Amino acid sequence: MNIEGKKAIWKDYQKEIADDKYYYVRSCVRQNFFPGSETAFLKIMREELKKDVYEHPCHTSCSGIGYHSDIVPVETTMTIVARQFAIMTEAGYENLLPSCITSFGLYTEILDTWHHFPEIEEKIRVQLKKATGREFNKPKNLAHASDVIYKFRKEIAAKAKFKLINKNTGEPLKVVDHIGCHYAKMFPSKGVGGAEYPFVLTGMIEEWGGQIIDYPERRHCCGFGFRQYLVQANRGFSIACSKEKFESMKPYKPDMIITNCPGCPMFLDRWQYVINEMEGKRYGQNGEGIPVFTYEEVAGLVLGYNPWDLGLQMHQTDCEPVLDKIGIEYSPEDKYNTKINVEYSKNHNLINV
Amino acid sequence: MGKFGFTISKGRQIDYDSNDRSIAAYIFEREPSFRLCIECGGCSATCTTGNLTKFSLRELNILIKRGENDQVRESIGKCMLCGKCTLVCPRGVNTRNIVSLAKKAFQLTDGYAI
Numbered sequence: 001m002n003i004e005g006k007k008a009i010w011k012d013y014q015k016e017i018a019d020d021k022y023y024y025v026r027s028c029v030r031q032n033f034f035p036g037s038e039t040a041f042l043k044i045m046r047e048e049l050k051k052d053v054y055e056h057p058c059h060t061s062c063s064g065i066g067y068h069s070d071i072v073p074v075e076t077t078m079t080i081v082a083r084q085f086a087i088m089t090e091a092g093y094e095n096l097l098p099s100c101i102t103s104f105g106l107y108t109e110i111l112d113t114w115h116h117f118p119e120i121e122e123k124i125r126v127q128l129k130k131a132t133g134r135e136f137n138k139p140k141n142l143a144h145a146s147d148v149i150y151k152f153r154k155e156i157a158a159k160a161k162f163k164l165i166n167k168n169t170g171e172p173l174k175v176v177d178h179i180g181c182h183y184a185k186m187f188p189s190k191g192v193g194g195a196e197y198p199f200v201l202t203g204m205i206e207e208w209g210g211q212i213i214d215y216p217e218r219r220h221c222c223g224f225g226f227r228q229y230l231v232q233a234n235r236g237f238s239i240a241c242s243k244e245k246f247e248s249m250k251p252y253k254p255d256m257i258i259t260n261c262p263g264c265p266m267f268l269d270r271w272q273y274v275i276n277e278m279e280g281k282r283y284g285q286n287g288e289g290i291p292v293f294t295y296e297e298v299a300g301l302v303l304g305y306n307p308w309d310l311g312l313q314m315h316q317t318d319c320e321p322v323l324d325k326i327g328i329e330y331s332p333e334d335k336y337n338t339k340i341n342v343e344y345s346k347n348h349n350l351i352n353v
Numbered sequence: 354m355g356k357f358g359f360t361i362s363k364g365r366q367i368d369y370d371s372n373d374r375s376i377a378a379y380i381f382e383r384e385p386s387f388r389l390c391i392e393c394g395g396c397s398a399t400c401t402t403g404n405l406t407k408f409s410l411r412e413l414n415i416l417i418k419r420g421e422n423d424q425v426r427e428s429i430g431k432c433m434l435c436g437k438c439t440l441v442c443p444r445g446v447n448t449r450n451i452v453s454l455a456k457k458a459f460q461l462t463d464g465y466a467i
């Protein structure tokens with residue numbers, strides 16, 4: 001691999017990311033999968049970086065999950081998205097900051113559609129006005145939450161209490177990055193680094209001390225694919241995609257996986273458990289699984305947050321091996337305890353315990 | 354094994370790095386006309402076995418070249434070695450000899466005749 005050549009290409013795919021005053025829209029599935037991530041993101045943005053991130057209680061799902069599952073028609077989706085824009089406009093914000101990769105892809109797709117077909121935009125404006133009495137301005141800047149963390153990666157590194165370095169060997173942790181398909185595969189110019197060389201997670205990991213692994217199936221989908229998973233009869237295809245990736249990355253002995261999509265950490269994490277149950281295979285070192293993190297969780301760990309406040313107890317492939325390697329102290333007794341001393345229900349058959 | 358209501362689908366990717374192409378190499382060495390095949394399917398069209406079963410010599414040639422030997426093993430025994438395919442081949446490939454050599458190569462590898 002010619003590293004210099006890749007870095008030169010990455011330079012051509014930079015995008016404009018707003019500095020401050022963000023209007024944050026959450027992911028509908030993420031709060032169930034890894035609920036600590038969005039909380040950690042808001043904490044990092046507001047308390048560490050002192051940025052203005054506004055979140056309106058009336059915003060909804062972008063309906064992208066229904067659109068990509070062939071359930072919600074595109075005009076309905078566009079009207080729902082127009083309502084999100086209307087609430088943003090009413091709140092006085094112009095920089096849209098979606099937490100979800102599919103939302104990001106959908107907003108990009110809709111804005112691009114309206115750019116090429118202004119008559120559709122007019123039609124949606126009329127529909128929204130009739131349905132809700134609202135009007136909207138289109139966002140001036142659209143950046144995914146991982147873009148913003150990427151933008152402020154150096155500031156986070158400056159405040160870091162830990163680095164992604166194995167404390168026993170002094171070597172950087174070997175990290176696999178996995179970018180959501182809807183981030184840059186649909187509109188390469190809208191992602192940092194484009195579709196072939198997305199740099200958004202690589203930039204964070206390299207800044208925080210880790211080493212990125214370039215492996216053959218690096219750009220392969222995690223397998224979620226909406227209908228591939230949502231229809232039970234298709235789940236064999238979903239898990240086969242994840243397995244393809246695990247088989248491909250295993251020889252490079254990764255310590256952890258970092259993702260920027262709601263579905264990818266879910267499936268790369270849970271499918272490891274299912275493959276272990278079905279075939280008895282694990283893909284990490286010493287018979288362990290490979291812990292999977294969201295970028296907010298990694299940023300939180302680097303900043304020294306308590307792993308259980310980040311929601312790492314929700315992972316099926318346990319994260320303790322990575323915490324031990326970095327040297328993060330944690331209390332195993334508190335893993336399933338809430339702050340009001342009510343115990344969480346525990347996952348069963350965990351990997352790495 | 355846990356019951357999940359589904360199983361892991363097998364990949365249909367053709368992996369040239371892990372496939373065993375020794376059978377193809379054995380044939381290429383002894384029957385150079387194998388390289389001339391343009392996969393037109395004339396052999397399959399005239400094949401008596403192919404008219405009565407799913408057997409296809411064109412498919413067989415492709416599978417041998419790819420090194421997907423398990424599928425070749427399953428179907429090669431259906432060939433009756435009548436030689437009609439050789440007569441119609443527009444490239445003059447000795448298809449009959451390819452089948453004979455493949456069977457011989459499998460016999461050498463597996464230790465028994467197909």
